[in-house]
Structure formats: structure tokens, C-alpha cells
Amino acid sequence: MSNLIEPRTLKGFRDYPPELMLPREHLLEQARKVYRSYGFSPIDTPAMEYAEILLGKGGEESDRIVYRFKDHGDRDVALRFDLTVPFARFAAQHIGQLGTPFKRYAMGPVWRGENTSAGRYREFVQCDFDTIGTTSNAADIETSLVIFDLMRALGFENFTIRVNNRLVLNGLLEQLGLSNQAVPLLRALDKLAKIGREGVIAEMMDGAENHAGVTREQAEAVLRLAETTGSNVDILNQIDADFGKNPQTAEGIARLRELLAVTARAGVPEKNLVLDLAICRGLDYYTGTIYETFLDDLPKIGSVCSGGRYDNLAGLYTKQALPGVGASLGLDRLLAAMETLALLPKTSTAAPVFVVQFSQARLGDYQRIARMLRGAGIGVEVFPEATKLGKQFSYAEKRGFRFAIVAGDDEFQAGIVKVKDLAARQEISVAEADLVATLQAHLKPA
Amino acid sequence: MSNLIEPRTLKGFRDYPPELMLPREHLLEQARKVYRSYGFSPIDTPAMEYAEILLGKGGEESDRIVYRFKDHGDRDVALRFDLTVPFARFAAQHIGQLGTPFKRYAMGPVWRGENTSAGRYREFVQCDFDTIGTTSNAADIETSLVIFDLMRALGFENFTIRVNNRLVLNGLLEQLGLSNQAVPLLRALDKLAKIGREGVIAEMMDGAENHAGVTREQAEAVLRLAETTGSNVDILNQIDADFGKNPQTAEGIARLRELLAVTARAGVPEKNLVLDLAICRGLDYYTGTIYETFLDDLPKIGSVCSGGRYDNLAGLYTKQALPGVGASLGLDRLLAAMETLALLPKTSTAAPVFVVQFSQARLGDYQRIARMLRGAGIGVEVFPEATKLGKQFSYAEKRGFRFAIVAGDDEFQAGIVKVKDLAARQEISVAEADLVATLQAHLKPA
Numbered sequence: 002m003s004n005l006i007e008p009r010t011l012k013g014f015r016d017y018p019p020e021l022m023l024p025r026e027h028l029l030e031q032a033r034k035v036y037r038s039y040g041f042s043p044i045d046t047p048a049m050e051y052a053e054i055l056l057g058k059g060g061e062e063s064d065r066i067v068y069r070f071k072d073h074g075d076r077d078v079a080l081r082f083d084l085t086v087p088f089a090r091f092a093a094q095h096i097g098q099l100g101t102p103f104k105r106y107a108m109g110p111v112w113r114g115e116n117t118s119a120g121r122y123r124e125f126v127q128c129d130f131d132t133i134g135t136t137s138n139a140a141d142i143e144t145s146l147v148i149f150d151l152m153r154a155l156g157f158e159n160f161t162i163r164v165n166n167r168l169v170l171n172g173l174l175e176q177l178g179l180s181n182q183a184v185p186l187l188r189a190l191d192k193l194a195k196i197g198r199e200g201v202i203a204e205m206m207d208g209a210e211n212h213a214g215v216t217r218e219q220a221e222a223v224l225r226l227a228e229t230t231g232s233n234v235d236i237l238n239q240i241d242a243d244f245g246k247n248p249q250t251a252e253g254i255a256r257l258r259e260l261l262a263v264t265a266r267a268g269v270p271e272k273n274l275v276l277d278l279a280i281c282r283g284l285d286y287y288t289g290t291i292y293e294t295f296l297d298d299l300p301k302i303g304s305v306c307s308g309g310r311y312d313n314l315a316g317l318y319t320k321q322a323l324p325g326v327g328a329s330l331g332l333d334r335l336l337a338a339m340e341t342l343a344l345l346p347k348t349s350t351a352a353p354v355f356v357v358q359f360s361q362a363r364l365g366d367y368q369r370i371a372r373m374l375r376g377a378g379i380g381v382e383v384f385p386e387a388t389k390l391g392k393q394f395s396y397a398e399k400r401g402f403r404f405a406i407v408a409g410d411d412e413f414q415a416g417i418v419k420v421k422d423l424a425a426r427q428e429i430s431v432a433e434a435d436l437v438a439t440l441q442a443h444l445k446p447a
Numbered sequence: 448m449s450n451l452i453e454p455r456t457l458k459g460f461r462d463y464p465p466e467l468m469l470p471r472e473h474l475l476e477q478a479r480k481v482y483r484s485y486g487f488s489p490i491d492t493p494a495m496e497y498a499e500i501l502l503g504k505g506g507e508e509s510d511r512i513v514y515r516f517k518d519h520g521d522r523d524v525a526l527r528f529d530l531t532v533p534f535a536r537f538a539a540q541h542i543g544q545l546g547t548p549f550k551r552y553a554m555g556p557v558w559r560g561e562n563t564s565a566g567r568y569r570e571f572v573q574c575d576f577d578t579i580g581t582t583s584n585a586a587d588i589e590t591s592l593v594i595f596d597l598m599r600a601l602g603f604e605n606f607t608i609r610v611n612n613r614l615v616l617n618g619l620l621e622q623l624g625l626s627n628q629a630v631p632l633l634r635a636l637d638k639l640a641k642i643g644r645e646g647v648i649a650e651m652m653d654g655a656e657n658h659a660g661v662t663r664e665q666a667e668a669v670l671r672l673a674e675t676t677g678s679n680v681d682i683l684n685q686i687d688a689d690f691g692k693n694p695q696t697a698e699g700i701a702r703l704r705e706l707l708a709v710t711a712r713a714g715v716p717e718k719n720l721v722l723d724l725a726i727c728r729g730l731d732y733y734t735g736t737i738y739e740t741f742l743d744d745l746p747k748i749g750s751v752c753s754g755g756r757y758d759n760l761a762g763l764y765t766k767q768a769l770p771g772v773g774a775s776l777g778l779d780r781l782l783a784a785m786e787t788l789a790l791l792p793k794t795s796t797a798a799p800v801f802v803v804q805f806s807q808a809r810l811g812d813y814q815r816i817a818r819m820l821r822g823a824g825i826g827v828e829v830f831p832e833a834t835k836l837g838k839q840f841s842y843a844e845k846r847g848f849r850f851a852i853v854a855g856d857d858e859f860q861a862g863i864v865k866v867k868d869l870a871a872r873q874e875i876s877v878a879e880a881d882l883v884a885t886l887q888a889h890l891k892p893a
Contacts, residue, residue, distance in 0.1 A: 008536045
């Protein structure tokens with residue numbers, strides 16, 4: 002009979018062992034660097050808040066997925082399900098001291114008790130950035146520059162940032178007399194890639210409650226606009242000619258034109274940033290520029306960085322209008338995809354150098370050498386036991402170290418150590434005084 | 448009448464604005480660097496687990512403070528209250544694939560619904576590292592080296608790592624015939640700094656349930672050992688002479704002696720690492736070396752990095768014995784103390800350079816220059832609106848930027864920009880081609 006508790010995680014939750022955490026930390030660090038390089042500052046908000054704050058006006062969807070419970074003081078509390086709602090509360094509470102414009106990034110776990118599927122978990126990390134307190138198109142333009150630098154910093158070359166502006170579509174809907182049906186029409190259009198042209202038309206024509214119920218001609222007109230193709234400039238010129246008399250559409254076109262001109266001037270290749278009048282995001286929250294980002298080699302995983310402009314971030318909590326623009330990096334989605342595709346390096350240590358404990362009596366010397374290397378920025382692990390060398394080397398190989406240092410009394414008396422390249426299985430003798438330089442030369446990125 | 452929801456956080460929870468998050472991210476980054484430099488690898492576990500897993504055998508204390516509720520599938524779940532219990536579950540579940548020794552660090556929020564006080568919150572970040580699967584003293588020694596490098600990396604020079612070994616005390620208790628009362632005696636001794644000598648003796652003599660109920664002579668004998676003073680070597684020699692015949696005490700002395708010899712050889716000054724036979728940690732979990740770390744200038748905040756050796760990490764979940772040693776950095780406690788003492792820098796941006804938007808038509812050039820600087824590792828924020836210069840400069844000063852770049856048509860035609868040192872209020876003209884080098888020279892740490 003055993004009294005052991007079975008060690009297991011909850012359904013929809015997962016552990017991150019070193020092979021997954023090392024790339025996750027790398028992605029987070031790259032994102033942090035890029036956000037900071039544009040002057041975005043970090044903030045953090047509690048994981049737990051009053052349920053009233055997080056659920057706001059509510060909505061069946063969020064009520065269903067939110068983890069909600071009573072705390073020790075019988076307060077009705079919940080865990081955050083995204084970083085946007087807490088940011089709205091934060092901004093409403095502190096904007097007086099913070100001042101505008103305010104640029105923040107936030108990275109942290111969120112929780113959604115929804116059905117799980119491959120690559121989707123009930124706990125995942127979000128990684129958002131936003132500029133609030135300005136309606137200037139400069140902030141929209143910068144958002145696309147941040148996404149571009151972010152994807153490059155994460156190691157991608159073949160990706161496409163798709164941009165659109167809700168104003169273009171809104172103007173068309175106005176011309177068609179369909180402004181009141183904008184939300185269901187955009188929600189249907191958002192599914193174009195998933196359910197195809199005829200599916201979208203059928204959904205737009207559906208007259209059930211919360212559906213648009215438009216005629217086939219009206220649905221076709223919306224789709225015609227969305228399907229405009231060509232180079233970025235061709236598309237803009239064509240919709241300008243076709244629909245540019247509507248002031249909303251004209252404003253959307255002008256903003257997109259400036260976005261394309263400035264990003265090109267700043268050095269973004271046209272292949273990485275394309276106009277796509279079909280992308281609109283399902284949420285009625287967005288009111289202007291829209292961003293989605295796809296990996297050209299992995300289009301199936303969907304957009305990995307999405308966002309847009311909104312008129313008012315925090316209307317639930319303050320009368321002060323806080324317009325803004327931002328986007329969210331789907332970090333764990335990206336990581337799960339890279340894991341599936343075996344794109345992650347097979348190492349479980351961040352330290353490249355392993356010191357064999359050849360003789361326990363020399364532990365002080367091993368740690369002396371190790372600290373010398375650490376001082377020069379080279380990570381070093383000293384094996385904790387003076388066991389058989391074979392055991393120590395198989396440990397080093399399993400962990401993925403690149404170099405092993407071996408030294409005993411003879412070597413220390415001669416002032417040298419042996420350095421073994423674990424992949425190439427070559428060994429050289431190096432004077433202690435040259436050890437830092439030798440390893441730095443070998444560890445330099447190719 | 449207003450329908451606004453009042454924006455507020457729960458009692459015991461706090462927001463982290465940029466002025467607090469920038470130092471917190473800095474501390475975390477330094478800790479990550481040091482842990483990695485010793486070959487510790489990152490892991491992460493879910494914030495939420497089966498209550499059974501987190502509460503284990505339970506105990507009133509943890510039952511009282513844990514956030515526990517039913518999830519959507521009516522499972523009995525809870526939020527982690529430390530990183531040690533989830534690590535124990537993780538190790539029991541995965542140690543077969545991970546192999547031993549296994550060195551991990553973990554950083555993340557934990558939640559405790561306990562009474563709040565200054566500097567104590569219900570949500571705080573823990574930052575732990577452990578080596579499991581070995582009883583070797585080399586791992587204990589390395590733990591003290593990690594703490595030393597960590598404190599230095601966090602910017603402290605005046606700190607004292609206090610080490611002890613439970614075996615020394617256990618041997619004495621054995622000699623006094625008090626082994627059965629070890630837990631309450633150590634719990635009383637742990638309060639020495641807080642309640643003083645007489646307070647400890649009174650508690651040791653208290654005969655109530657769960658108290659030791661020893662005689663005054665026995666209590667005095669324990670205190671005499673704990674109060675042994677002198678240099679590290681003097682202390683060891685004295686207790687060796689007085690109590691060294693007991694095998695447990697002798698083993699404790701031998702381990703401490705090796706720890707002091709190796710850390711000295713590796714370059715740790717004696718002033719930063721001292722023997723203190725009075726520190727023992729209240730928990731009966733620890734069985735060997737004990738660590739506590741104090742800031743010499745801020746002793747009142749208590750130990751900022753504590754830990755020790757334990758015989759078995761995961762006995763609740765697996766029959767495999769997993770001995771180990773590790774410590775935990777009290778990151779938010781350190782941060783709260785630094786905040787109270789006004790030790791935190793007064794900046795709310797991580798980017799040093801601000802680009803004034805002098806002319807909207809030049810936005811492409813501003814972002815072109817900004818991306819050039821970002822490419823060289825210099826963070827740059829471009830103001831999003833072409834508003835009055837006074838407004839832009841007061842924004843830049845409030846945020847704490849160091850340099851502002853100003854350029855209009857005249858400057859761009861001449862291939863120069865103006866660079867203004869915001870603190871010194873000096874302005875120079877710099878050729879675009881020299882901008883990176885000029886700013887790098889000015890931003891170099893003194």
C-alpha cells in the first residue's frame with residue numbers, strides 16, 4: 002500500500018522543462034529588448050482582481066472561461082484572462098500620474114478555462130505592447146515597425162505583417178447603408194481564410210439574431226473590396242478611385258498610405274508588410290489600423306502577432322477617453338509551433354562549459370577557474386561529485402555542454418588545463434592564463 | 448449618475464508601474480545570468496495545481512493561506528504558495544527523463560492569502576535555485592558561491608552570508624539526549640535575533656504541547672553552542688574541541704570546513720561569508736547546511752536569500768529519494784526595501800534617446816535614424832505627435848530620457864542632427880554618419 006500522491010498537472014496545464022524554457026526565455030528576452038528599444042516601459046498588474054473589474058459588462062464568453070472564486074475575505078475575485086483588461090483598469094487608475102502618451106509592455110501568464118487542443122493551453126504567456134493617449138498615426142506606424150523588428154529579433158526572415166484599416170471598410174458599409182450591421186459583417190469577413198468565400202457570403206446573408214442578414218449583392222460588394230489585390234500602392238490607388246469619396250474611407254486610405262511610406266523610408270521591405278483589406282479582427286473593439294502577422298513557412302498556425310487601434314481603452318473605469326494602438330505576441334503559440342516542427346535547439350543548459358571533478362581535493366581550484374570564466378561572461382558548471390569520468394562525460398553530453406575542462410594535480414602544477422570539444426571529441430592543452438581567450442574564441446557565434 | 452466601475456486592486460495586491468518594474472526586471476535579469484552561469488537551467492510549472500498536490504499532508508498554516516477553489520470541471524484546485532512544492536511534484540514526475548544531478552532555477556509569482564504588512568504582499572515573485580540528486584558537499588559549497596555572485600550582481604558589496612550546518616546542532620542535541628525535541632528547540636533558537644536570549648530560553652523551557660520543555664541548563668547548553676563567536680576557523684576549532692566526538696557534529700564541522708576552504712580559494716572574502724551557529728531556519732525540512740543573507744546596511748529587513756540542504760525533496764510523490772540543496776532570493780522584499788529607502792533610480796524609460804517630432808513630414812526620417820540607433824543597441828523613442836516643442840521636452844524630462852534629437856528640413860539637408868543633453872542642457876550638432884558613435888561614447892557607463 003502506498004500513501005504517495007500521484008504527481009500530475011491539471012488538464013490543459015503543462016510543465017516547462019529546460020528544453021522548452023530556454024527558448025521561451027530567449028523569446029521573452031528578445032521581445033523585451035525590442036519593446037524597450039522603442040521606449041516602451043514594463044508594467045505588471047496582479048494575476049488576481051475583483052471579478053467585477055475583469056468581467057466588466059460581462060458577456061457569456063468571458064463568464065464561461067474565467068477562473069472565478071471567493072477569496073479569504075469572501076471577495077468575488079477572478080484570474081486575468083488577458084493583459085488588456087487589467088491594463089485598462091491600470092490606466093484608468095494611474096493615468097493622472099503617468100501622463101500621456103503612455104507606452105507600456107507587459108508579459109505574463111493569463112488563464113482561460115476553455116477547451117484545450119493541440120498547442121492551446123489553459124495557462125499561457127501573453128506579451129503585449131500599447132501606446133495610449135494619442136490618436137496620431139505615428140503611433141500606428143510605429144506599431145508595425147515594432148512588429149517587424151520583433152519578428153526579426155525572434156529569428157524570422159520569412160513573415161508577412163498584414164495591415165488594414167477599419168475606416169476603409171466602415172466607409173464602404175456607410176455607402177452601402179450597412180453601418181448598423183458592421184459588427185456581424187466584420188465577424189463574418191474575419192473568417193474568410195477559414196471558411197472561404199461562399200461560407201462568408203452565406204454567413205453575411207444569414208438573417209438570424211446577431212447576424213447581418215444582408216442581400217447577396219451587398220455581401221458581394223463587401224467581399225469585392227476585401228479581395229482587392231495587387232501591390233500595396235495599386236490597392237490604395239484602386240480603392241481610392243472606387244470608394245475614396247467617403248470621408249471615412251479617405252481617412253483610412255490616407256493613414257495606410259503614410260504607414261507604407263514611413264515604414265519603407267525606415268527600411269522595412271515591402272515583402273514583409275502588405276496591405277490586406279480582408280483582415281479585420283473579429284472584435285468590435287478595434288476602430289482603425291489592424292495588424293496580423295503570419296509565418297510564411299507555417300501559415301496554418303494563424304497570426305502570431307495581432308492588434309490594432311482602438312478609440313477608448315478604459316471606458317468601463319473612467320470618463321477620460323484613452324485612444325490607443327497596440328499588439329500582442331502569441332509567444333506560447335509560437336513556441337508550441339516551433340516545438341512541433343522540431344525548430345528548438347536540443348540543449349538543456351545555458352552554460353557552455355563543463356568542469357569535470359577529477360579530484361575532490363581540487364574543488365577549490367575548479368571553482369576558482371570556473372569563477373574566472375564566469376567573470377568573463379562564460380557559463381561554467383562544475384560536476385558536484387568526484388565520480389567516474391565516464392559518468393561525468395555522459396552527463397555533460399546529455400545536457401548539451403560544448404566544452405569540458407579536465408585537470409588534476411599534474412595539470413595544476415604545470416599551470417595548464419585540458420579542454421575537450423565534446424562534439425568534435427578533440428582535446429587541447431591550454432595554459433590557465435589563456436583559458437578565457439581560448440574559450441571566448443571558440444564560443445564566438447559563427 | 449455614473450455606471451463606471453471603480454478601478455482598484457485587491458487588498459494585499461499591487462500594480463508595478465515602470466519605475467518599479469524596471470528595477471524588478473533588472474534584478475530578475477541579474478539573477479537569471481548568475482544562475483545560468485553556474486549551469487542551472489530554467490523550468491516553469493503551472494500557477495494552478497490540484498489542491499491535493501500543493502497541500503500535501505496539509506498543515507493548518509498552508510490550508511489557511513492557500514487560494515483554493517473549484518475549477519470548471521469541479522476539480523479541487525489551488526494556486527501555488529511557493530516554488531518548492533511544485534518543484535517537488537515536477538521532480539517526482541520527470542526525474543527519470545531529466546537524470547541526476549539536476550540543477551534548476553525558477554522565477555515566478557506565488558500567492559498567499561495572509562495578513563499584509565509593510566513590504567509584504569499576497570502576490571510576490573520568488574526566485575529559487577536548487578541542485579537535486581546529490582548529497583555531495585560540492586553542491587552545498589556551490590550554493591554559497593551562487594549567493595555570493597548573486598548579491599554582487601545585484602549591486603551589493605556590504606552583505607553577509609551566514610552559514611551553519613544542522614548536523615552540528617543535531618549532534619549536540621544527541622549528546623544532551625534531546626534529539627526528540629530538535630524541532631521545537633530549533634524553532635525557538637531561530638527567533639534569537641527577534642526575541643533575545645531570555646526569550647529563547649523561556650520558549651525552550653515551555654512545557655506546552657509542541658514545545659520542547661527542557662531544563663534551563665539544557666537550554667543554556669544549546670545557546671552556548673549557538674553563541675560561539677570568533678573567526679570562522681576559531682569557531683570551528685572550538686566546537687571541534689568541545690563537541691567534535693559526536694559523529695554528526697564532526698560531519699557538520701568537516702562540511703563547513705571544506706565550504707570555507709573552497710569558497711576562499713575561489714575568491715570569496717571572509718567578510719562576506721561567516722559561520723553563525725545560531726542560524727538554523729525554522730523549518731524541520733532542512734537537514735544540513737543552512738544559509739541566510741543579510742544586507743549590512745539594512746539588517747532589519749531580515750534575510751534576503753535563504754536556503755539549505757534537505758534529505759528528500761519529493762517524498763510525498765515518489766519513493767525515489769531526492770536529496771538536494773538550494774536557496775531562494777526574496778526579490779520583492781529586496782525591491783520593497785530599496786523602494787522605501789529611495790535606492791531606486793528615478794527613471795521610467797529604458798530607452799536613453801528621445802526624438803522630437805519637429806515636422807510630421809519627416810516622420811520617415813525620424814524612424815530611419817531611430818532604427819539605425821536601435822540597430823546599434825541604443826533605445827530610441829520617437830514622439831508620436833508633431834506638437835509644440837515645449838510639450839515634447841517636458842514629456843522627455845518627466846520620463847527620464849538622457850538625450851533628445853532635434854532635426855528639421857535644414858538639418859536633414861545638411862546631413863546633421865542636433866543632440867541635446869537633457870540634464871546638462873547642452874546642445875551639439877552631429878553629422879548623421881557620426882550619430883551612433885557619438886551617442887555610444889556619451890552613453891558608456893562611467
